[in-house]
Amino acid sequence: MGREVALVHCARCHVVDAGNRLGGIGSTPSFRLLMSLPDGEHRFATFFDRRPHPAFVRMEGVEPLTPLPANAAEAEMTVDDLDALIAYALSLKSASD
Template identity: 35%
Template sequence: MGLNSAFALSLSHETVIPSELVQYVVPRFSLKTRIRFDPVESSGDIQLVTVRPETGAEVMKLVSGETVYITAAGGAVESSDYRAFVDWLVSEPGRATIAAFELDGQQIAIPTAADEAAPIEMVIVGNIDHGRELSRDHCRRCHKVDRADKYAGIDNAPSFHAMRTFDDWYIRFSTFYAVSPHKALISVEGSGIEKNRALITIAPIDLQMDDINDIVAFVHSLTPLDLGKPLQFNP
């Protein structure tokens, strides 16, 4: 499935991984992020497997002994939806969701500790120049995109350079269209998120997944803002 498809990525899991567990975890991720996946029996764009893949992350251990990894096939590895799912699975809410699931009163899986999860390789595939153009056209009304632009941004919106210092900047910029306030006016073809355009009261912003990759590439090229050392308090 191409990344510019209007449909959601597909998700499959090995039969040894209880389907009830997957059906418990995925909707809770979707409720949080409004990112959905289409379940398939095998060879999904996103796969939960028990054999360690070349790329991916460990996310849980089944009480039956198997280790479960998440990986992506083909171009899906570049999808912000896939990366958001991985990030959520190893986050505190995701780990709590995995740990909370029980089958016949018994815990089925133990989440992988966040510091033990295999890292996901960051893949930058976008066009920096186009990402800069998109950011100036659509983002400068709230965020300072160019530090030399004195009239861009509003006081309560951090600049791109400031957000570039965040540990999770990649996830933030890869999924910004799925969270408030952006989700109220931005439509991204290929994201799997459907909108009722009749409810959008201002001029909507229409993007494609390639545009998101371009914005991420542009932000990756920025020099993080020096925010200084953390405040120190005397005991």
């Protein structure tokens, strides 16, 4: 389920795994790269609060930081989506491709 969330909400900017290796936007870090960082899991758990995401991610239970309209297609996410996403990101750590 986390992979689906990532493909729907993240893959238009990030390379999430081998399935969209050629996707994403060049300057945006891949999920594998992010998860290779010592605090990768923490970065995923708080991504909605990290630039550039607050401008377009609407996280369940989190007040929008800004009343301005989203500057990119808005992503509405639930806490369950986030949990699934983190589990998926963790699985990338051990993936071999």
